[in-house]
Amino acid sequence: xxxxxxxxxxxxxxxxxxxxxxxxxxxxxxxxxxxxxxxxxxxxxxxxxxxxxxxxxxxxxxxxxxxxxxxxxxxxxxxxxxxxxxxxxxxxxxxxxxxxxxxxxxxxxxxxxxxxxxxxxxxxxxxxxxxxxxxxxxxxxxxxxxxxxxxxxxxxxxxxxxxxxxxxxxxxxxxxxxxxxxxxxxxxxxxxxxxxxxxxxxxxxxxxxxxxxxxxxxxxxxxxxxxxxxxxxxxxxxxxxxxxxxxxxxxxxxxxxxxxxxxxxxxxxxxxxxxxxxxxxxxxxxxxxxxxxxxxxxxxxxxxxxxxxxxxxxxxxxxxxxxxxxxxxxxxxxxxxxxxxxxxxxxxxxxxxxxxxxxxxxxxxxxxxxxxxxxxxxxxxxxxxxxxxxxxxxxxxxxxxxxxxxxxxxxxxxxxxxxxxxxxxxxxxxxxxxxxxxxxxxxxxxxxxxxxxx
Ligand SMILES: Cc1cc2nc3c(=O)[nH]c(=O)nc-3n(C[C@H](O)[C@H](O)[C@H](O)COP(=O)(O)OP(=O)(O)OC[C@H]3O[C@@H](n4cnc5c(N)ncnc54)[C@H](O)[C@@H]3O)c2cc1C
Numbered sequence: 386x387x388x389x390x391x392x393x394x395x396x397x398x399x400x401x402x403x404x405x406x407x408x409x410x411x412x413x414x415x416x417x418x419x420x421x422x423x424x425x426x427x428x429x430x431x432x433x434x435x436x437x438x439x440x441x442x443x444x445x446x447x448x449x450x451x452x453x454x455x456x457x458x459x460x461x462x463x464x465x466x467x468x469x470x471x472x473x474x475x476x477x478x479x480x481x482x483x484x485x486x487x488x489x490x491x492x493x494x495x496x497x498x499x500x501x502x503x504x505x506x507x508x509x510x511x512x513x514x515x516x517x518x519x520x521x522x523x524x525x526x527x528x529x530x531x532x533x534x535x536x537x538x539x540x541x542x543x544x545x546x547x548x549x550x551x552x553x554x555x556x557x558x559x560x561x562x563x564x565x566x567x568x569x570x571x572x573x574x575x576x577x578x579x580x581x582x583x584x585x586x587x588x589x590x591x592x593x594x595x596x597x598x599x600x601x602x603x604x605x606x607x608x609x610x611x612x613x614x615x616x617x618x619x620x621x622x623x624x625x626x627x628x629x630x631x632x633x634x635x636x637x638x639x640x641x642x643x644x645x646x647x648x649x650x651x652x653x654x655x656x657x658x659x660x661x662x663x664x665x666x667x668x669x670x671x672x673x674x675x676x677x678x679x680x681x682x683x684x685x686x687x688x689x690x691x692x693x694x695x696x697x698x699x700x701x702x703x704x705x706x707x708x709x710x711x712x713x714x715x716x717x718x719x720x721x722x723x724x725x726x727x728x729x730x731x732x733x734x735x736x737x738x739x740x741x742x743x744x745x746x747x748x749x750x751x752x753x754x755x756x757x758x759x760x761x762x763x764x765x766x767x768x769x770x771x772x773x774x775x776x777x778x779x780x781x782x783x784x785x786x787x788x789x790x791x792x793x794x795x796x797x798x799x800x801x802x803x804x805x806x807x808x809x810x811x812x813x814x815x816x817x818x819x820x821x822x823x824x825x826x827x828x829x830x831x832x833x834x835x836x837x838x839x
Pocket of ligand 1: 398399400401402403404421422423424427428429430431443444445446447448449629630631632656657658661662665685686687737781784785814819820821822824
């Protein structure tokens, strides 16, 4: 840790959760930190919105309690008393396909009692308990991995839809090793399915043991996930610059200057969405304009609807089979997941729309998007337009990076190139997975590596 009189100056570019956690921890450790955010608010994809008794999330709705780093952060910020766990009914999830609704639970074998799969498909999946796990090459897509272990039908009817639920992308194109690293490594290093399940469970309990008292498996905060952001923001406010996009990095003999600024920094952490990072590095001449560092990312639209009635399902949400032709990929039911997300007698829905299956959907106007959302909700839940009392559209252009072969290659090339620029650290948006807990773990990792070289 640096002495107060020889504080190392660090610039964080990007005020989403990754940048904020870096800024908070580095300030705590005595570094001289400035955080630059292009927009007028902090939080990036995380943004909670309350109105008329409804609480909507524009981006993430829930986080997983198995993450040690996030758990430690929540404790450190004094937020434990604000944590709300998901209701028990949130263990229930539904699949909607051309035959209607099917209930599934997170336990991969519970589907045996569901009529989602054919008897042969169930037999094939169940028989994986008694087979040796196949040898993996490392380049399997999510679909290939699960087809090898549990059979084609399981991969197609269940895993494909869960992948859409997390990545808004195609399980046939996403590399399992990067999209679901813990599951992949458990399968890869075990001979039997039971061995792999044990490893996954022990990874989770190891994390919660390390973080002391564990948090609920799925949780948020009373004020929504923005409460994490606003708490971090109050602790870093003295050194945060809003509406300050960083457009250029200029390398001088004593450090890096940002834009036309006079202050130099020994280290710059890029905690940006990938395409903004590439734009910045190109305009700073670190990457030639002509080089292709593109990645594949899904344009996602999230639509929050407040209903003046209750829907008939009680669970976390619905995964929608894309082959039935709706633009909705999945629906979360925040008012069933958590209490106090909607007034008494009402429900709230978050529709995730677009994704790589409907890449141009996000180009539609808000009015067109709401029109489609309303007709999807009628088909799914029988809820008519007159019952919708709140409707909000949030766009996430290139919002969910897709761990495809091309994406992984581009990120690898970028990381190799940045080895030549010791002063710049890039927060890889795929490290460990795409969720908030992984971003927090990554930010802590970046802080540790800055400390170890200071
Ligand atoms: C619809 C949706 C649903 C999701 N659901 C979940 C979920 O349920 N659970 C979960 O764990 N995760 C979920 N995620 C993923 C989660 O939102 C992300 O992992 C996380 O919020 C990313 O944080 P970040 O700080 O890395 O990036 P971002 O939140 O993208 O922040 C980057 C910031 O950088 C700023 N910026 C960009 N360019 C510049 C520049 N040149 N100068 C300065 N600032 C700049 C941007 O304005 C932005 O504020 C979801 C994502 C989406 C899109």
